[in-house]
Amino acid sequence: MADVANRDAVEKLPEEIIAAHGCIDGIINNAGILQQFQTVNDLDYDHIQKVMDINFYGTLYMCKSFLPYLLIRPEAHITNVSSMGGFLPVPLQSIYSASKAAVKMFTEGLHLELRDTNVGVTLVFPGAVDTNLVQNAKIEFEGADNHSYKMLSPNEAAALIIKGMENNKYRVLAGNDAKIMDFLYRLHPKKATDLILKKIKTPGKKE
Template sequence: MKVLNKVIVVTGGGNGIGRELVLTLLSKGASVAAVDVNKEALGETANLSGDKREKLSTHIVNLTEQSAVEALPEQVISQHGAVDGIINNAGIIQPFVNIQDLDYEKIRLVMDVNFYGTLYMAKAFLPYLLKRPEAHITNISSMGGFLPVPGQSIYGASKAAVKLMTEGLHSELKDTNVKVTVVFPGGVNTNITKNSGAEMARKKEASQDQVNKLLTPKEASEIIVKGMENDQFRVLAGKDSKIMDLFYRFNPKRAADLIAKKLKVM
């Protein structure tokens, strides 16, 4: 679905990839409803939209609150007249600790934001999307949704749930006007650790060389929007995601061992 003159909802629109998705969509002629729990961050996104500001609306919503999400479609339609697509980008990671040391409150929060937030959005908007001539749902999973990362096992489980739910939606909606895409970003240089309140438990910070190899949020957003416009079934964003996808398919245990070994020395 080409985004020109379409109305797209983006969750997590206040920071990182979400902010860049908003700006990329606006630059391509879409109207955008940016959703985030952080009012100040949404305000900054609005400021960055420049002369496209009139095509942007901002919505402060906690995605873990089902009733708030269910009220969102009518709010978007009241401002834009319609809704043609959603990009479920919002997500948080867990503290960098093993499952044994992770408390249930953090576990529930990660699942509530990453999985249930995505589920609430899909169910809330589907009745409206099905009425459009063409429509699209893009859900952001993660490389960690198909490859186990020690210290992020619950995050990975939440993103694996997003993966399979999205693939299921694709099958359920294949004979409708609603296309569905699942995205697997690899490493992206964002503030997700800080924004998630996830303390680091690594022996050392990533080197500048390692940081330079990461996708920028803008690069990731362009890949995601391109996948949406091409109605791709799945999108692998970044060289690391593409390589590890192939490796994991070929030998899951060796791929998992490689990631565990790499993290152990960090």
């Protein structure tokens, strides 16, 4: 195990994994944290740096450290997990959204760079997944109490991601909410932003 925000620790991982397992054929960069539910004006720089270090730089360190080993394999894959917040702003999560948007653009650029190599690249936009990240943040979704809103289980989300990797998909929208919001945001960004504000209830949000 390693702290993905620690570049030195991440750079040691490939050799440690090879020593234990013989080779590396793929990586899934899924580590991420939400920011405190505060406006940018109220956030301190240390917290902002922590979010960017884990969400963006952690993904960058992993890709940079593992890529030389993946390039020498007959077939390999990189999967980076962004978020709906990577293309659509989430209430009181401006820095989190910025970090996940950075993952989006980085991954799309990486796909271009590696398109003529043996390394496939997949970008994942999960919707709401029933994980500790959501539970600990106490995020509530309108309709969740009457079953009109259903979060993906971790196993369902993982299955969609693995299937996307196996099919060398460019993008994976994991969950109907991700698919719907992706479509709406492309169609009318302002209305999509207003809708997400209405649908998501967050700590500190005034009703």
